[in-house]
Amino acid sequence: MIFNKIVGLFSNDLSIDLGTANTIVIAKGRGIIINEPSVVAVKTEKYGQQRVLAVGHEAKEMVGKTPGNIKAIRPMRDGVIADFDMTEKMIRKFIEKAHGRSSLISPRIIICVPYGLTQVERKAVRESALSAGAREVFLIEEPMAAAIGAGVDIREPQGNLVVDIGGGTTEIGVVSLGGLVLSKSIRTAGDKIDQGIVNYVRKKYNLLIGERVAEEIKINIGTAVSLDQDLTMVVNGRDQVEGLLSSVELTSEDARDAMKEPLKEVAEALRDVLEQMPPDLAGDIVNHGIILTGGGALIRQLDKYLSDIVRIPVFVADEPLLAVARGTGRALEEIDLLQELFENE
Numbered sequence: 001m002i003f004n005k006i007v008g009l010f011s012n013d014l015s016i017d018l019g020t021a022n023t024i025v026i027a028k029g030r031g032i033i034i035n036e037p038s039v040v041a042v043k044t045e046k047y048g049q050q051r052v053l054a055v056g057h058e059a060k061e062m063v064g065k066t067p068g069n070i071k072a073i074r075p076m077r078d079g080v081i082a083d084f085d086m087t088e089k090m091i092r093k094f095i096e097k098a099h100g101r102s103s104l105i106s107p108r109i110i111i112c113v114p115y116g117l118t119q120v121e122r123k124a125v126r127e128s129a130l131s132a133g134a135r136e137v138f139l140i141e142e143p144m145a146a147a148i149g150a151g152v153d154i155r156e157p158q159g160n161l162v163v164d165i166g167g168g169t170t171e172i173g174v175v176s177l178g179g180l181v182l183s184k185s186i187r188t189a190g191d192k193i194d195q196g197i198v199n200y201v202r203k204k205y206n207l208l209i210g211e212r213v214a215e216e217i218k219i220n221i222g223t224a225v226s227l228d229q230d231l232t233m234v235v236n237g238r239d240q241v242e243g244l245l246s247s248v249e250l251t252s253e254d255a256r257d258a259m260k261e262p263l264k265e266v267a268e269a270l271r272d273v274l275e276q277m278p279p280d281l282a283g284d285i286v287n288h289g290i291i292l293t294g295g296g297a298l299i300r301q302l303d304k305y306l307s308d309i310v311r312i313p314v315f316v317a318d319e320p321l322l323a324v325a326r327g328t329g330r331a332l333e334e335i336d337l338l339q340e341l342f343e344n345e
């Protein structure tokens with residue numbers, strides 16, 4: 001213990017929110033030092049080896065625009081590690097970037113992972129961090145980190161329900177007394193919503209658009225409930241019939257229609273969790289309401305949409321995109337106290 005404290009004074013412990021869309025790294029005492037897309041650009045060399053050219057923003061800029069031998073990869077998709085090797089390389093690059101050669105002793109690292117990861121995937125994440133120079137690695141699950149980040153005192157004997165809508169997964173968790181009492185993870189979140197928009201625009205307007213444009217539509221005019229005044233956006237793509245470049249003007253009603261199915265899936269998952277709620281905690285949830293975190297919480301009127309369905313107040317956390325990262329960072333501040341929360345196999 002004393003040894004750990006002395007070592008802690010000299011090391012530069014890190015927390016990493018390893019999201020399918022964004023990775024956020026916080027250094028103890030320094031706040032957020034990296035907030036970049038979870039994207040890796042690789043080049044295939046002569047003999048088939050793959051060399052990492054860039055990670056994060058620089059790599060995302062390359063998505064869909066790269067020549068044949070350079071690929072921009074999102075190694076984590078739908079909340080799972082779709083490409084082990086690339087995930088490892090990405091974690092390593094981010095750790096190198098964050099840690100540099102600034103400290104004498106290698107860092108302890110807390111990594112926040114989606115709730116649904118398998119043991120094999122957990123091991124892969126842990127090993128990537130160890131091989132990138134971590135001294136010790138702890139994993140914390142997303143619903144727990146989201147709750148801490150949304151300001152919930154997770155050690156209180158009182159239930160809190162958090163819905164974290166990220167890029168790949170929506171994680172619903174009920175936390176009480178430092179533990180996850182109930183949780184559910186579905187692979188419907190931002191990416192599926194974007195895909196829904198791509199499909200809708202193709203079917204209704206015969207226009208082919210990419211995922212990045214779909215994401216812009218979601219962010220600029222997307223809404224879960226009809227708005228009093230429609231928002232509009234002109235979108236460019238390729239006409240499916242004529243093959244020529246073309247554009248259409250979309251309204252927020254188009255976006256709502258396009259996003260309807262995935263949002264319904266989120267509402268159904270929430271309803272499932274409420275149906276399994278232990279009666280002793282139900283009262284707490286009714287009194288405190290449901291907290292939304294993750295980038296998906298920023299969808300217009302999502303709080304109203306969900307609360308109309310489950311008939312419980314729903315609130316959006318402050319800076320929902322950062323809630324999981326901040327929760328992981330806060331756990332890092334109290335790493336010695338909270339060790340029992342982490343898996344450290």
Ligand SMILES: Nc1ncnc2c1ncn2[C@@H]1O[C@H](COP(=O)(O)OP(=O)(O)OP(=O)(O)O)[C@@H](O)[C@H]1O
Nearest residue numbers: 019020021022166167168169190294295296298299
């Ligand atoms: N203003 C906004 N309105 C709607 N969606 C948004 C907005 N800003 C970001 N998003 C969406 O939020 C998602 C990313 O959220 P977040 O960073 O919380 O996910 P993640 O932690 O990387 O993913 P996961 O939790 O699945 O691992 C993306 O799908 C992005 O398009």
